[in-house]
Amino acid sequence: MSDASYRDAIFSTPLDRVARFSFDEKVVACFPDMIRRSVPGYGQILGMLGLIAARHLRHGARVYDLGCSLGASALTLAGRLPPDAFRYTGVDLSPAMVARARETLAAECPDHVMEVLEGDIRTLDYAPAGMVVLNFTLQFLAPEDRDAVIERLFQTLEPGGVLVLSEKVKAADEQENAWLVERYHDFKRANGYSEMEISQKRTALENVLVPDTLAGHHERLARAGFSRAHTWFQFLNFASLIAFKDA
Numbered sequence: 001m002s003d004a005s006y007r008d009a010i011f012s013t014p015l016d017r018v019a020r021f022s023f024d025e026k027v028v029a030c031f032p033d034m035i036r037r038s039v040p041g042y043g044q045i046l047g048m049l050g051l052i053a054a055r056h057l058r059h060g061a062r063v064y065d066l067g068c069s070l071g072a073s074a075l076t077l078a079g080r081l082p083p084d085a086f087r088y089t090g091v092d093l094s095p096a097m098v099a100r101a102r103e104t105l106a107a108e109c110p111d112h113v114m115e116v117l118e119g120d121i122r123t124l125d126y127a128p129a130g131m132v133v134l135n136f137t138l139q140f141l142a143p144e145d146r147d148a149v150i151e152r153l154f155q156t157l158e159p160g161g162v163l164v165l166s167e168k169v170k171a172a173d174e175q176e177n178a179w180l181v182e183r184y185h186d187f188k189r190a191n192g193y194s195e196m197e198i199s200q201k202r203t204a205l206e207n208v209l210v211p212d213t214l215a216g217h218h219e220r221l222a223r224a225g226f227s228r229a230h231t232w233f234q235f236l237n238f239a240s241l242i243a244f245k246d247a
Ligand SMILES: C[S@@+](CC[C@H](N)C(=O)[O-])C[C@H]1O[C@@H](n2cnc3c(N)ncnc32)[C@H](O)[C@@H]1O
Pocket: 023, 035, 066, 067, 068, 069, 070, 071, 072, 073, 091, 092, 093, 094, 097, 119, 120, 121, 122, 134, 135, 136, 137, 140, 141
């Protein structure tokens, strides 16, 4: 994957009009670099997926990775679990992402059962699954569509199944939120992004990536039927939750 991946310079020159952020070919070409430099804890969250699957996934069960982008979660799972331990189904709306994910997975994990579907996670016809990964994807759905997707995922999970939900979050307290966002921008500066890149990306993501509060996520999971959910990771304004369906 790294061979054909470029440094993210998408917002490095001044733009007359900053377009809405979209997962097009330009983003696909630099996505591994973009997400690593833009999401605090991304590598750690990915690394834990294999350990969580090793503990919670029924042997041979299906794993859905919704908004799978280039299939990074599939690569981590394949690095931890043998081929017969799970069947992977990645789903993404972006044709460019799907094409690259298919190439990568065929080349890197030829012995694992890996499929990547081009589709919308709001309307997909789901098959029963032991684990669902929703890493930095729910935040891109219109807020009014989120409840129905989480309810659908609850129904899709087998008894004893788990949902891993990672998201950019906002703090309910205004001052706390401002502090987190400022330090997040420091994090981006430290990772080599300029003021112009930070500000143009922020404009491009306005009304496209709409974060919920952590409490909002927990309430939605409870409404959908999950009996328990924990926040197991937080780094600045990025967090990951695990939700359990009763066995
Ligand atoms: C930030 S990326 C996810 C990163 C990825 N999960 C990872 O860990 O590398 C969000 C992805 O969600 C996809 N996406 C957005 N809305 C979607 C939808 N309604 N159905 C399917 N995929 C969607 C985008 O195309 C994009 O690839």
